[in-house]
Amino acid sequence: MTFNPVYLFELSLTLYFAALIVSVTELFRGTKTTSRIMISFAAAGFVLQTANMALRYMGEGYLPIASLHETAAFFAWCIVAIFLYLEFRYMLGLLGSFIMPTAFILMLSSSMLPRAMKPLPPILQSSWFGVHIGLAFLGNAAFAMACGIGVMYLIQEHNLKAKHVHGLFKRLPNLSVLDDLNYRLISLGFPLLTLAIISGVIWAESALGGYWRWDPKEVWSLITWLIYALILHVRLTSGWRGRKVAILSIVGFAAVLFTFFGVNLLIKSLHSNMMD
Amino acid sequence: MNPLVIGLNHKTADVEVREKVAFGGDKLAPATDRLVSLPGVHEGVILSTCNRVEIYVNAENPASVENEIKNFVSDFHSVDRASLDRSLFVHCGDEAIRHVFRVASSLDSMVVGEPQILGQLKDAYEYARENRKTGTLMNRMMNKAISVAKRVRNETRIAENAVSISFAAVELARKIFDDITTKSAMLLGAGEMAELAARHLINAGVKSMCVSNRTYSRCVELANEFNGRPVKFEEFLTEMEHVDIVICSTGAPTFVVMKDHVKGVMKARRNRPIFFIDISVPRNLDPAINDLDNVYLYDVDDLQGVVDTNVEQRKIEAEKAEAIVTEEIGNFRKWLASLDAVPTVVALRERADAIREDETAKALNKLGICDERTEKIIRSLAHNIVNKMLHPPTAALRGEAADKEILVDLVRRIYKLDSEEVER
Numbered sequence: 001m002t003f004n005p006v007y008l009f010e011l012s013l014t015l016y017f018a019a020l021i022v023s024v025t026e027l028f029r030g031t032k033t034t035s036r037i038m039i040s041f042a043a044a045g046f047v048l049q050t051a052n053m054a055l056r057y058m059g060e061g062y063l064p065i066a067s068l069h070e071t072a073a074f075f076a077w078c079i080v081a082i083f084l085y086l087e088f089r090y091m092l093g094l095l096g097s098f099i100m101p102t103a104f105i106l107m108l109s110s111s112m113l114p115r116a117m118k119p120l121p122p123i124l125q126s127s128w129f130g131v132h133i134g135l136a137f138l139g140n141a142a143f144a145m146a147c148g149i150g151v152m153y154l155i156q157e158h159n160l161k162a163k164h165v166h167g168l169f170k171r172l173p174n175l176s177v178l179d180d181l182n183y184r185l186i187s188l189g190f191p192l193l194t195l196a197i198i199s200g201v202i203w204a205e206s207a208l209g210g211y212w213r214w215d216p217k218e219v220w221s222l223i224t225w226l227i228y229a230l231i232l233h234v235r236l237t238s239g240w241r242g243r244k245v246a247i248l249s250i251v252g253f254a255a256v257l258f259t260f261f262g263v264n265l266l267i268k269s270l271h272s273n274m275m276d
Numbered sequence: 277m278n279p280l281v282i283g284l285n286h287k288t289a290d291v292e293v294r295e296k297v298a299f300g301g302d303k304l305a306p307a308t309d310r311l312v313s314l315p316g317v318h319e320g321v322i323l324s325t326c327n328r329v330e331i332y333v334n335a336e337n338p339a340s341v342e343n344e345i346k347n348f349v350s351d352f353h354s355v356d357r358a359s360l361d362r363s364l365f366v367h368c369g370d371e372a373i374r375h376v377f378r379v380a381s382s383l384d385s386m387v388v389g390e391p392q393i394l395g396q397l398k399d400a401y402e403y404a405r406e407n408r409k410t411g412t413l414m415n416r417m418m419n420k421a422i423s424v425a426k427r428v429r430n431e432t433r434i435a436e437n438a439v440s441i442s443f444a445a446v447e448l449a450r451k452i453f454d455d456i457t458t459k460s461a462m463l464l465g466a467g468e469m470a471e472l473a474a475r476h477l478i479n480a481g482v483k484s485m486c487v488s489n490r491t492y493s494r495c496v497e498l499a500n501e502f503n504g505r506p507v508k509f510e511e512f513l514t515e516m517e518h519v520d521i522v523i524c525s526t527g528a529p530t531f532v533v534m535k536d537h538v539k540g541v542m543k544a545r546r547n548r549p550i551f552f553i554d555i556s557v558p559r560n561l562d563p564a565i566n567d568l569d570n571v572y573l574y575d576v577d578d579l580q581g582v583v584d585t586n587v588e589q590r591k592i593e594a595e596k597a598e599a600i601v602t603e604e605i606g607n608f609r610k611w612l613a614s615l616d617a618v619p620t621v622v623a624l625r626e627r628a629d630a631i632r633e634d635e636t637a638k639a640l641n642k643l644g645i646c647d648e649r650t651e652k653i654i655r656s657l658a659h660n661i662v663n664k665m666l667h668p669p670t671a672a673l674r675g676e677a678a679d680k681e682i683l684v685d686l687v688r689r690i691y692k693l694d695s696e697e698v699e700r
Contacts, residue, residue, distance in 0.1 A: 239546030
């Protein structure tokens with residue numbers, strides 16, 4: 001491969017940054033053009049990042065989702081994928097302003113982590129591992145989106161209750177569509193997370209010889225899973241919706257982030273040992 | 277070629293005067309015919325709506341035409357000329373253009389940004405054009421006014437926000453519910469403004485409407501009027517479990533619905549959002565209702581607040597629109613000035629001379645070194661051809677033809693004398 005994939009990564013990082021800047025300015029002064037520019041930046045960054053991942057795959061022969069650098073970038077990639085899908089499907093105003101920051105911060109932290117492509121340790125050379133990681137981050141990306149939409153809901157709900165009906169209020173989507181999307185995203189993320197945990201358990205059994213070892217990562221994944229299970233439960237049985245669910249989906253995503261970064265960086269866990 | 281506007285509108289005349297001088301229905305045809313037959317009037321468009329009666333003409337001599345038109349209006353409608361003069365405004369030149377652009381862009385409307393006026397202006401112009409009462413100036417001015425109005429609508433948010441209480445309620449409902457056509461509404465009590473809000477909701481496509489009132493006969497009556505369902509007053513709380521929007525205006529001196537009532541309702545409707553609009557004074561809905569999750573309550577003052585914000589917003593947007601109008605007047609003036617013969621003759625001459633110089637140089641270049649005499653002959657040949665070719669158009673442009681503007685416009689277009697191609 002003559003073209004160095006590192007440049008692709010930097011380019012997509014730059015494009016995401018451009019999208020982030022435009023999406024934040026959009027909060028204060030937005031037109032159809034600014035939103036189009038923002039989506040073009042995000043889409044271009046997404047294409048380059050996809051190319052980067054493909055090149056790494058071809059170079060190394062395994063999906064580039066092993067090291068923390070790769071997983072953080074993959075996490076961002078999943079988020080942007082879901083964002084672009086929602087943007088084209090629903091064309092909600094200002095969605096990017098609430099999700100691009102998360103995607104960009106993930107990419108930025110990925111860029112600061114060691115990037116070298118080490119040969120995959122034999123323990124990770126299992127298709128169950130690929131499935132485990134892929135499902136986990138697709139699910140997490142759905143939760144990230146649900147969190148962004150939850151924030152939008154809370155702002156819009158506050159505006160309506162407080163009768164602040166100008167500026168951002170005019171441009172944010174209506175409450176029903178936000179609540180509905182929040183529900184759909186969590187209904188998408190929850191089974192993905194469930195399957196990720198199951199595939200992780202299967203992989204652990206084959207690779208480590210035990211299903212569950214109460215490792216901090218496992219514990220936090222379980223906590224995250226319980227939070228989202230609770231959200232779906234109260235929605236379906238007690239008819240919770242709107243503000244309370246929006247708050248819970250923000251709490252849930254905080255747990256996701258802690259499971260991903262906090263456990264790796266703060267607590268020495270089996271997962272992080274394998275990655276580094 | 278002078279644009280002239282004479283008219284009266286809601287700012288200068290009361291409705292009694294406006295209705296007297298309106299050119300409605302079958303009056304429009306004879307009036308337009310007479311207008312363009314007035315001495316010095318070349319083209320004419322009459323715009324007659326309930327808020328304004330305005331006459332746009334291309335006047336040879338604005339001062340005398342102004343008088344002619346005023347006499348014509350007073351004569352046509354048998355209105356005393358002196359009293360008419362008090363209500364009439366007159367704009368000439370740039371101000372006339374500005375006026376037409378502002379009217380089209382709804383900057384001159386009673387409710388700034390209301391969309392009907394553009395359609396009315398289009399109709400008035402279409403009528404005049406189809407009956408051959410318009411020419412170079414009016415066609416250009418009206419088309420430009422329509423395009424300015426479109427620019428204003430696209431580039432500003434002048435028409436975006438509701439400026440009446442009943443519309444504001446619909447606008448808010450759209451921020452709570454995704455698809456209003458799947459929602460149902462309840463009208464609790466009656467009252468002019470509440471009924472208006474209900475009507476707006478029906479126009480917005482609300483799925484169904486039910487009506488509840490203390491007196492059942494009135495309730496049935498209103499239900500028929502709205503094509504809705506009557507609900508007994510004792511049962512409205514149960515009914516509230518099934519509706520999404522409640523417009524309340526009962527005339528009761530105290531709160532009719534309390535927070536605890538709505539708490540029960542919300543439990544029964546599994547927290548599906550509900551929007552209360554309390555139009556009654558004194559209020560009928562306990563303001564504490566707004567504290568409940570998924571419940572949104574707006575009273576008259578809140579709605580008025582929304583309207584005030586929107587009016588403020590429209591004012592800001594109107595300033596942007598005025599800037600667009602001013603910019604476009606500049607463009608229009610350029611075109612108008614270009615219709616003057618002298619600069620056109622000069623421009624034509626310059627274009628021809630440039631070509632002559634260019635081609636002579638090329639020819640001499642090809643011949644290589646040649647004697648002075650040959651060069652002189654070639655130069656004079658080119659010179660004479662150009663002069664002879666330019667003589668007739670120049671003479672025509674300098675002449676005193678009545679349709680000179682058309683000629684100037686034609687010459688400029690044929691020879692492409694305007695760097696920016698004339699848009700149609």
